[in-house]
Every structure is written in structure tokens, then in C-alpha cells.
Amino acid sequence: xxxxxxxxxxxxxxxxxxxxxxxxxxxxxxxxxxxxxxxxxxxxxxxxxxxxxxxxxxxxxxxxxxxxxxxxxxxxxxxxxxxxxxxxxxxxxxxxxxxxxxxxxxxxxxxxxxxxxxxxxxxxxxxxxxxxxxxxxxxxxxxxxxxxxxxxxxxxxxxxxxxxxxxxxxxxxxxxxxxxxxxxxxxxxxxxxxxxxxxxxxxxxxxxxxxxxxxxxxxxxxxxxxxxxxxxxxxxxxxxxxxxxxxxxxxxxxxxxxxxxxxxxxxxxxxxxxxxxxxxxxxxxxxxxxx
Numbered sequence: 388x389x390x391x392x393x394x395x396x397x398x399x400x401x402x403x404x405x406x407x408x409x410x411x412x413x414x415x416x417x418x419x420x421x422x423x424x425x426x427x428x429x430x431x432x433x434x435x436x437x438x439x440x441x442x443x444x445x446x447x448x449x450x451x452x453x454x455x456x457x458x459x460x461x462x463x464x465x466x467x468x469x470x471x472x473x474x475x476x477x478x479x480x481x482x483x484x485x486x487x488x489x490x491x492x493x494x495x496x497x498x499x500x501x502x503x504x505x506x507x508x509x510x511x512x513x514x515x516x517x518x519x520x521x522x523x524x525x526x527x528x529x530x531x532x533x534x535x536x537x538x539x540x541x542x543x544x545x546x547x548x549x550x551x552x553x554x555x556x557x558x559x560x561x562x563x564x565x566x567x568x569x570x571x572x573x574x575x576x577x578x579x580x581x582x583x584x585x586x587x588x589x590x591x592x593x594x595x596x597x598x599x600x601x602x603x604x605x606x607x608x609x610x611x612x613x614x615x616x617x618x619x620x621x622x623x624x625x626x627x628x629x630x631x632x633x634x635x636x637x638x639x640x641x642x643x644x645x646x647x648x649x650x651x652x653x654x655x656x657x658x659x660x661x662x663x664x665x666x667x668x669x670x671x672x673x674x675x676x677x678x
Contacts (some may be wrong), residue, residue: 388527388616389614390611390616391626391627392611393610393612393613394562394630394631396604396611397608397612397636398631398634398635398638400463401475401476401479401594401601401635402642402643403595403600404416404464404472404485404599405472405594405596406415406590406596407597407640408592409592410586410590410592411467412583412584412585413464413465413467414461414575414625415580415584415585416597417456417464418579419572419574419597419601420460420605421601421605422569422601423597423598423602423605424561424565424601424602425565425566425569426569427546427602428566429562429566430561431562431662437559440559444563447511447550448564448567449545451471451542451547453543454544454547455541455548455605456564456568457568458536458537458543459540462533462540463475463537465489466530466533466534466537469530469533469641470534472638472645474530474636475557475609476632476635477636478535479538479674480510480536480658481510481538483541484506484507486545487502489542489543490546501664503513505661508661509657512654514660529569531636545612545616548560548561548564548613549616551629552614552658557609557610557612557616560609560613561613565605565606586601587602615627630658632658633654639647
């Protein structure tokens with residue numbers, strides 16, 4: 388349930404990024420959302436009187452930061468300058484499979500053959516859909532490569548963050564990630580603002596998109612996401628994220644007036660079935676205590 392709530396929040400990320408790009412440079416969009424999240428996180432950490440993380444945790448926090456704060460936000464924003472939110476959503480839907488592979492290699496998680504089969508079938512359906520749909524959406528190789536890089540970055544930060552939830556609550560993991568990033572995100576944001584990173588007039592959609600990216604996609608969504616991964620494991624819990632592509636397509640129609648075909652609906656149905664299968668065959672894991 389926690390992972391599902393996180394996925395619903397993440398599914399708005401691409402449409403909100405498209406909104407933000409109306410007035411903000413792709414890199415500035417990424418750094419400003421992290422600054423907003425970092426300020427909120429800093430206040431919460433101070434109020435909760437959370438002690439500074441142990442020295443041994445700084446490196447994995449920085450690894451998580453590399454994907455969550457810089458990799459995914461910057462690469463996906465650059466991609467969305469070249470293609471649509473709908474196209475990016477279906478390409479990025481390979482993320483659960485990439486997350487599972489990284490979790491098995493990095494976190495040494497065990498998953499069954501049925502799990503791999505269900506995951507592969509769901510991913511294959513999305514890849515076929517993306518290839519068939521790409522031409523009509525103006526997809527191009529550069530955009531797809533940027534999305535692929537974003538997927539690897541995001542999957543890596545999910546696994547690294549999930550490993551950290553074994554020793555600290557998930558909300559503290561993402562809080563420290565965005566706070567530790569402030570020495571980089573603040574000066575970069577200032578430089579970009581001073582040197583043309585903002586297009587005028589600044590639209591209402593751009594401001595709303597940026598604020599919601601910072602508060603939801605960059606911060607509070609991870610509270611639920613990391614809790615869900617701690618309960619189920621990064622490989623198994625991450626499969627719920629296959630629901631993100633169909634949800635993003637719905638929001639793309641609603642918020643961006645993009646079109647959805649019967650092929651989209653059929654693909655979504657296949658994905659839902661594969662997610663249900665993958666979740667059903669997962670093995671139980673030990674839940675990390677939360678504060």
C-alpha cells in the first residue's frame with residue numbers, strides 16, 4: 388500500500404515537469420525542486436531533532452542523491468524538451484525491471500523465476516508499445532537515450548535508498564539526501580537564474596509544476612515509497628511502479644491534452660495483470676521498523 392501511494396505521487400512527475408519547463412531551464416527545474424525539498428526537509432529534521440547521520444552512511448546517501456537529485460530530474464527534463472510526457476512514460480516503464488536487476492546485484496535480494504517472468508512480460512509489453520507509439524509522438528533517439536539514463540539513475544537511487552532504510556526510517560533517508568544536496572543545488576540554481584535559466588513571463592503552470600515537483604515527487608512521495616520498499620524489498624516492491632506508466636498517461640491527457648489510444652488501454656491492462664502476478668509470487672521480507 389505504501390509503495391502504491393508513492394507510485395501515484397510519482398506518476399504526476401512528468402506532467403508537472405512539462406509545466407515547469409514552460410518557464411524554467413531543465414537543469415534549473417531539477418535544482419530548484421531539490422532546493423525546495425531541501426529547505427522543507429531541513430525544517431522537519433530540526434523540529435524532530437534528528438541527529439546527523441553516521442559517517443558510514445554519508446557515502447550511500449550521496450549515491451542516492453546522485454540519482455534522486457541530479458540524475459533523474461535533469462535527464463528527464465532534457466528528454467521532455469524533445470518528446471511528450473506520454474512517450475517518456477512508456478519508455479521509463481522499464482524502470483521496475485532495471486530496479487529489480489540492480490536490487491539483485493547490489494542488495495542481494497532473492498526473487499523467483501515467476502517473478503522474473505511476470506516482470507519481463509510487463510516490460511516487454513511496454514517496450515513494444517513505446518516502439519509502435521514513438522513515431523506518432525515525435526520520439527527521437529536522443530530523447531530515448533536521455534530517458535534510459537534517467538531510468539538507470541532513478542533505479543539506482545531507489546535501491547540505494549531502500550538499503551539505507553534498513554538502518555534509518557525512509558523519511559529520514561530522503562530528508563538527508565536533499566539537505567546534503569543543498570551546498571550544490573543552491574549555488575547552481577542562483578547561477579542559472581542570473582544567467583538566463585528563467586523565461587519570462589513566468590507562467591502559473593510553471594510555478595505550480597515546480598512547487599509540486601519539489602514537495603511531492605522530490606520529497607513527500609519518497610516517504611511512502613521507501614517505506615513500501617522496506618516492507619517488500621526493492622526488487623519486489625518496485626514492480627508496483629509498472630502502474631506509473633498508465634497513470635502518467637491518464638494525467639498527460641488530463642493536464643497536457645495529450646491523446647491516448649486503444650493500444651494504450653490494452654497495454655495498461657497487460658501491465659496491471661503482470662503487476663498483480665509479480666506481487667502475488669513475491670516472498671515475504673522483514674519490515675524495517677519506522678519511528
